[in-house]
Amino acid sequence: MNSLTPLIQAEYDRQQQELCLIASENYVSKDILTANGSVLTNKYAEGYPGKRYYAGNNVVDQIENRAIELAQQLFETDYHVNVQPYSGSNANLAAYASILEPGDTILALSLAHGGHLTHGHPVSLTGKVYNFVHYGVNKETEMIDYDEVLALAKEHRPKLIVTGGSAYSMFIDFARFSRIAREVGAWFMVDMAHIAGLVAGKVHPTPFGHADIITSTTHKTLRGPRSGIIFCRPEFKKGVDRAIFPGTQGGPHVHTIAAKAIAFEEAMQPSFQQYAQQIVKNSKALAFRLQQNGFRIVADGTENHLFLLDLRPSPVRGKEAQLLLEQAGIIINMNSIPFDEQSPTNPSGLRFGTPAVTTRGMKEKEMEQIADCVTTVLRDHTSVPAVAETVAQLAKKFRIPGY
Ligand code: DSN
Secondary structure, three states, X not given: OOOOHHHHHHHHHHHHXXXXXXXXXXXXXXXXXXXXXXXXXXXXXXXXXXEEOOOOOHHHHHHHHHHHHHHHHHOOOOOEEEOOOOOHHHHHHHHHHHHOOOOOEEEEEOHHHOOOOOOOOOOOHHHHHOEEEEEOEOOOOOOEOHHHHHHHHHHHOOOEEEEOOOOOOOOOOHHHHHHHHHHHOOEEEEEOOOOHHHHHOOOOOOOOOOOOEEEEEOOOOOOOOOOEEEEEOHHHHHHHHHHHHHHHOOOOOHHHHHHHHHHHHHHOOHHHHHHXXXXXXXXXXXXXXXXXXXXXEHHHOOOOOEEEEEOOOXXXXXXXXXXXXXXXXXXXXXXXXXXXXXXXXXXOEEEEEOHHHHHOOOOHHHHHHHHHHHHHHHHOHHHHHHHHHHHHHHHHHOOOOOO
16 A cells, blocks of 8 residues: 555545546556556666567567557558557657658648647647648538648648547548548658557558558547557658657667557447447547537537537537536536637537447447537526536446456
């Protein structure tokens, strides 16, 4: 027992007692928790399998090679795989560094329209080092406007075109992006962090075969440990590996690489495909019920695990809505909606995601219940204690996996 044990227990209790609708969070299995907390954390392994700087890496080499093999099997690809990225953010930075020079132009989806900070937002190092130009979604459809992407690509002649993001609820046409990139002589990168589990579960079109480089986290829909991964066509292997080590990282986190390998193995089970299908069914059911309850959903729905709810007709904005829902035991994040006139610190939207509640075994019926709880809280703030009781009952019935 140490002074942190009660706090870790308290966090376990919080996760157990509340409902998580944060689109980027999930619950890992006991096997993944065990690997991540194993003696592998004791080992330094700078370098790559067969080419380490320190002795004692015979077992580690087998673990890293197995992780690579499983990642290739899972995504049915012969792309080169680097399983060493510590996270999605630095996987992205290394991916850029593997093929670009500082100052080079990159075309990417803007954060305000569903992209990601590391896709060149000015506060991110990526936005300071590279010359980012951003495309957005169409004001009417709130979906990516491929004609706009092509026009911007022709105008700015980027060396790299990036797609993917953290708050875009529709399928992305990777083949179309690839054609645009080819037309302007750019490389094409997909950040599939949010949708990796849906791609693995075959409920989202795959970027493999279209993108030159694919980055991802492993802890969102893919339900692995908190970490990153990069896939690339063989011709980019040397650049990607060097950009990770020694370019942007030191010794890999071997315990996390083992945990990632287990996540890939788990995602190859038929039950994972059912899980991925249910994530999307739940997302659609939650969005539909919220629409029935009178809310507007950005882009009029969802094709994946997440969607944005437009709070503008209601008196509350994102910050207050997030807080009220937290008080009721529903954990969610405020989010900008496209063309938001509010600041990102108190935006006009909420982002809903179903990967975590689906892992707990919830289905469409529970999504309707959750949508009604959200609606009640947002309509009548005095309802928080009553809704908290309903949420607690629901959480008790659907336990989180792990210890
Ligand atoms: N913070 C993650 C998300 O919530 O989508 C992205 O990195």
